[in-house]
Amino acid sequence: METRKLFYEDQYVRAFTTEVLKQDKDEQGRNYVTLAETAFYPTGGGQPHDIGTLNGVIVYDVEEVDKEIRHFVKSPIEVGAECDGEIEWSRRFDHMQQHAGQHILSAVFEDNFGYQTISFHLGKELCTIDLHVDKLTEDEIHTVEQLANDIIAKNLPIEAKWVSNEDLANYRLRKKLSVSENIRLVIIENVDYNGCGGTHPSSTGQVAMIKILGFEKQKGHIRLQFVCGNRVLKQLDEKHQVIQSLTTKLNAPQQQLAEAANRVLQHTKSLEKTVEDLRTELIEYKAEKYMLNAEALNNKKVIKAIIKNGTISELQQMARTIQAMADNTIMLFINEQEDKLQMVLAKTDDIENDMNQLIKQLLPLINGKGGGNKALAQGGGEKIMTATELMGQVVALVCH
Incomplete structure (x- = not known):
């Protein structure tokens, strides 16, 4: 028996009484019932399904399958039972x-x-x-x-x-x-x-x-x-609440919010530029300090440093800064974090060593990955040895 579609007869029907014709489960194990008539609209034509209740049981999905309108319910409803249905009107x-x-x-x-x-x-x-x-x-x-x-x-x-x-x-x-x-x-x-x-x-x-x-x-x-x-x-x-919040935070009326926001953005950009300039100056200062404390090994200057909770990008910038300022120098940087070790290895142009080959020999020691080129290479892996032990391995290879 095909279900009578009350939603086509009167789209304003919110509640109805009918009979349960069938109770079953679909391939996904979801309980569903079919009814003699229904006001529940099934998904179709670009419109989502209705939700509501049948005898107080929640209807959470409605689909039309092979001309059968299935009302998916949270719990089964007995076949033949008189059933009071109610759709959630605000959604419809x-x-x-x-x-x-x-x-x-x-x-x-x-x-x-x-x-x-x-x-x-x-x-x-x-x-x-x-x-x-x-x-x-x-x-x-x-x-x-x-x-x-x-x-x-x-x-x-x-x-x-x-x-x-x-x-x-x-x-x-x-x-x-x-x-x-x-x-x-x-x-x-x-x-x-x-x-x-x-x-x-x-x-x-x-x-x-x-x-x-x-x-x-x-x-x-x-x-x-x-x-x-x-x-x-x-x-x-929602937009009014956002505007009200912004007028308070930017100390400007609604009509001037765009102008106030632009001022904040420009100020932020200026601060970011200042921070970046200071960061560059700090790296240059540290680079000079590292060069002063470089060790002499095999007629080369070697810079060794273990950094706690730094970043690869910071170490790469440090290495490039030293490359531009020094000669006959190898840089060996290890970044120690809570659960991993990272390396940045670099050299000046007048050194023959290949940093990419060097890091490829070291990464298996920490189950790591990485790469680079002859002048600068980087990588990281597990913290299965201490940073000091890893540095020892690096130095040993460099001096080999």
């Missing part, structure tokens, strides 16, 4: 607002600019449409948003009707239908005529408002983000 009405808003938005884009909608996604927070165009301007966005909201303000009727294939010639369809039977049209007179299986409010006024939030290029087309109805208020509330 939100979906109705977003879906109708998409019809209006797509119609305005196509009628005014010739940009066709190629896909629609109704997300939990945002909705998107993909437009068959590779660029979009802010002026076009502003125009479309204004025209769409004008249509909403006119409170035009939104009608859903079933038609035959022969009847289609009487309607200015926006796109070719994918079915030839059980055809359902959603009609906003002189605005949109579209095949659609979703639920919509009875008038455009109930969409309340459309707000376009932004757009981005996606593989040759434009993806537009928007919200309708109560979601606009939610977006406004």
Whole structure:
């Protein structure tokens, strides 16, 4: 027995009483029931499913499989039992607002600019449409948003009707239908005529408002983000809270927030430049100190240093600084962290040793990985010996 679809007879039905026809589990072991009639909308046509309760049992998913509407429930419900169903109306009405808003938005884009909608996604927070165009301007966005909201303000009727294939010639369809039977049209007179299986409010006024939030290029087309109805208020509330917080933190009224933020960013950049300059000076100071304390080994100057909780990038910069300032020098830096050891090995141009070959000999000692070139190499591995022991191994190879 096929389930009677109350959501197509009256999209405003929130509660109903029916009979449980079947109780079973799907391939994933999820309990589901089928009903003689239902107001629960199953996922389809770009619209997510309804949720709610059946006899107080939570319905968390609804799918149509082989013409069978499955209500996935937290626990089984006895077959043949009278069942009171109730959908979560706030979720359903939100979906109705977003879906109708998409019809209006797509119609305005196509009628005014010739940009066709190629896909629609109704997300939990945002909705998107993909437009068959590779660029979009802010002026076009502003125009479309204004025209769409004008249509909403006119409170035009939104009608859903079933038609035959022969009847289609009487309607200015926006796109070719994918079915030839059980055809359902959603009609906003002189605005949109579209095949659609979703639920919509009875008038455009109930969409309340459309707000376009932004757009981005996606593989040759434009993806537009928007919200309708109560979601606009939610977006406004969230943005208002952020603005209120920023006005306090930046000590500036809303109209001057951008200017105040730019001042903070410029000041931050200046501070970052100062920090970087000081960091460079510190490295140069340390480099000079290391060169003064270099040891003489095999007619070469060798700089050895074990650093606690440093970074590879700092040691690399230190090595390059010394390379530019010294001659006949080999640099052996080990960075000791809580659970690993890292090495940076470098030399000046007048030294024959190959640092890349050297580190390749050392890394197996700590199950490490790394590499580099003849002048500078780096790598790291497990802390299975002390930094001092590893330094001993490094020196032994250099002096070999």
